[in-house]
Amino acid sequence: MNIRTAFITGILLISMLSASAQSFTVATFNIRYDNPRDSGNLWVNRAPVVSNLIRFHDFDVFGVQEALKNQLDDISSNLPEYARYGAGRDDGKEAGEHSSIYYKKDMFRVLKSGDFWLSQTPDKPGKGWDATCCNRICSWVYLENIKTRKKFYLFNVHFDHQGVVARKESGNLMIQKIKEIAGNQPVLLTGDLNGTRESEWYLSIANSGILKDSYSGVKYPYENNSSSNGFRTPRGMGVIDHIFMSKHFSSSKWGILTDTYFGKFPSDHFPVITKVEL
Template sequence: MKQYLLAIMLICSSFYYAAAQQLKVATFNIRMETSADQGNLWKDRATPVANLIRYHDFDIFGTQEGFKNQLDDISERLPGYARYGKGRDDGGDKGEHSAVFYKKDRFTLLRSGDFWLSETPGKPGKGWDAKCCNRICSWVYLKDKKTGKKCYFFSVHFDHEGKVARVESARLMLKMIRDIAKNENTVLVGDFNGDRNSEWYQLLANSGILRDTYRDVKVPYENNGSFNAFGKALERSEVIDHIFITPKGKAIKWGILTDTYKGKFPSDHFPVEALIQF
């Protein structure tokens, strides 16, 4: 009788996990390559960045600020991941990317695309009161080979100067997610250059379309803010890198990963991770 009950429990458990889709997702601003970062040059950070990703074993993660050569370095060190994302300057390889990486052996890429955070999202350009930079969002539509379930994943980097640009970018993100993903399961990650009190964060978090995964977790792992300035801003507690999901999802864990190497930091941002389930 006990063996029979155990068998029934195992069968029920297998059905449950087959029906559910559990994903370890992350957002990681890897910091662009620049000679101004003496002591924290990309050539020294590339391997620690890849090692961090490998160890934490993300299923899908979005990056911000990476130039093509930086993304190539990550791909070379982590051949188990495929990636998608275009350069913000020309829609090709030029400029920083908001690329998405996903495990090749787990996901099939069904669709992908990019749009710019501006009044003309279909072409490269600055939006509203943004002064220095084009801003881009890249997205993928993935099918989980194990469960058959599908989800959209968006990676974005909001402007760091223009307040109007950040507010309007939040509105644009909601519109594009409605238009592209419609009612399907969706994850939005990125560097939003705004903490939980910012107007643009509030627009996203209280939209009814998206919810911050942080809110789902009773005890989040939050010993620091998400921006560290290569150790110069460790006293800051603001979180400006966020992971949002649509209402059918739920976060089981959420945390800011404060990994270091030889007393240094892989990036000027800490990656943020969430274990989610649809």
């Protein structure tokens, strides 16, 4: 092999290894539902800020919680570079809040997708266990990276905010459904668990042997306050918005994005992001 051939071969090998090790940014973002009683924090004013935040921080794939159909449409209109998947929790179509997943169209394509409910009857809309307020849904996609051809599942969910039993059982159900749907394939899980790292339902996922918190693998997490704010200065350090990953992934960055505008917050939760490599 002459020097020129060896050089070209080396360049090709480096390019192939770089492509196969491509990293991407994952986020979870509870955007707060479009509540007309949120005086001073109405969605009509927050919508462009939410979209600008997503674009500037360059999310590659992300899950949203509490999103109503009109909010999803606004984000899609403002960010046409993303496609989305997710059904409404009230009818499995468009009604009620969504736990939808957005992904860059030039980076990923969907191979499979689906939804299930956090209840004893996950195949149909309904409340589970001691939940008194709302149906809770998990949406998922099986994505292929267009460049590297690597595939992974992403699940996005919002746990109940009142029922303690519902949250405990939802943690168990998530592991059960991930095993059933994804098998041994790479998996990411984003969501608002309405529980900190000390909660039983968080621990049932983090210690499952199937998933671990992407936060745990990062040397210098960007964690200056809690992940929720209630549209006011946050108090405490409780994180209830999480990104989990299977053993196929490693994480190099993790952070809570505390962007504001004129002293206001884009949502009553901050987005949480992580940079992962498959």
